[in-house]
Amino acid sequence: MSTATAPAPSRSSTHSTLSRLTFGGILRSEWIKLRSLRSTFWCYLLILVLNIGFAALVASVGVGSGGGPGDGSTTSTAAGSGMANATVAVTLGINFTVLIAAVLGALMITGEYGTGMIKSTFAADPRRLGALFGKAIVFGVVTFVVGLVSLVIATLVATPLLDSESNISIDWSDGSFWLALVGGAGFLALAGLISLFLGAIIRASAGGIAAGIGLLFVMPIVLQIFTGLTNAKWAANIASFLPSNAGGLMFGYSAGEAKVVDGIVTLDQFFGFLVMVGWVILTGILAVVLVKRRDA
């Protein structure tokens, strides 16, 4: 605090010629923001540790070498169900780490509303949508990459354990296995994005996180109880289209076939992905409308 002398800020020419607001610049800005907060670092570290830890834990306990409850697996060969079990082991952590991704997604934007940072953000990008999409893209990509890296490491860690405990050898050339890993990372990113847009809609951290977790975790349970009590088909059908249920198919091993049996809808892996994208678009549109219209 020693600078009280007369300032000398002449309009410097170094950055005056080319500098203007660009979407690339916004992306860089959002990346700097993301990496410069400790909370982001800890959340991603936790995602990494838990995904790897759960895989190691399950693999070390053993998952059964064939014919086990392979999460919707329809493959009947022993090798196929072995890979299905391996997939369950490796991606089990996703069911928990999606919670962290949802919290982080909401915090990406509610953290700015809570601290007043959003005013600086919107002053730099007064049209606002660049900032919103920039955040979404940076968060989505980083979450996807962290998720995928964690699942690949989880597989590497689980490989010897699965071999010794369950007599399953991981087949790295199995496309369905890779699809499940990519799907798991994609589920983390998309679930986080739904939460991010909910955060933009609600603006308060507590509310944004509650909405994200409510949609991802509470709604399915409520509907499950309701369906169990009333046997209502419509409730079961709504449940299949919830992000957690539809998105859960994204990291299944050859997860079933899309069909309608007896008035009850069953989705497959690809439809699960589409439903997740649909949720992201839906919440995204609502967020865009509100962010554009409201006072910051």
Added chain:
Amino acid sequence: MIHAQNLTKRYGDRVALDHVSFDVKPGMVTGFLGPNGAGKSTTMRLIVGLDRASEGDVTVNGKHYSEHRAPLREVGVLLDAKAVHRGRSAFDHLLAMGATHGIGKKRVDEVIALTGLESVAKKRVGGFSLGMGQRLGIAAALLGDPATLILDEPVNGLDPEGVVWVRNLAKHLAREGRTVFLSSHLMSEMAQTADHIIVLGRGRVIADESVDKVLARAKGDGVRVRTPQVAELTPLLNTAGVTVTGTAADLLEVHGLPSSRIGEIAASQGLVLHELTPLAGSLEDAYMALTADEVEYRDTAAAPSTATKNSEVVR
């Protein structure tokens, strides 16, 4: 150049700004004065598009703020000190802000040095004092080397050294031909910094003129005279166009005569003067007079009468 035309902002039933029009010109410091709640911050938020006007329009250099290709280079704004994420360092905050416009580390280091934040730049903003937060806000405003600066209560929380620094900075930037618009609720602060003053009261412009004019009007022409011979002096001064009021046993306040003339009159009659002081009415007094009816908390107490009075004043 900031051009506001019929700017109106309503929050539900409450009218925060009521058809406000003004221009803020480049090359000088324009002070924006008014009691708390007069609408100063709202106006500034409308200028940079953080809030949407209910009616009317405001442009910066001929365009809406959001229409500029490089908003941060057009307008630098300090709205809330600490419009910053508490968990981020000052350096990272500025770097992220600048990145949107391709402004790099070099300029970030420049504004950090300029605002004297070198020693704390890598620390998290959450631990900053009010003054340091203020300096960071000013650093962010200067980041784009903007042609227009909008600073809301910039001296808030600054130590005396910092206050002088902001004052000099504002004047310096104005001399470079920039538009400098700063708000305060302290007239004394404006008197030392601004060339032109816009006074806002309860969402309306109640004065828009040069500081010199406001000062001249505030000064009046009173002279305080202290003499043990009040009885002898009073009739001598009491001529046409002059009013003499006794404020104490040995004290007179004279209006309509310059102090030099009073001294001559007293001398010519051999009267003793103990004091002869031209009364410089302060800017503070002028401001108080201007805003006396506009202070918001009086609303509820005397709503009907003040409301009508205000509308008369403005019309």
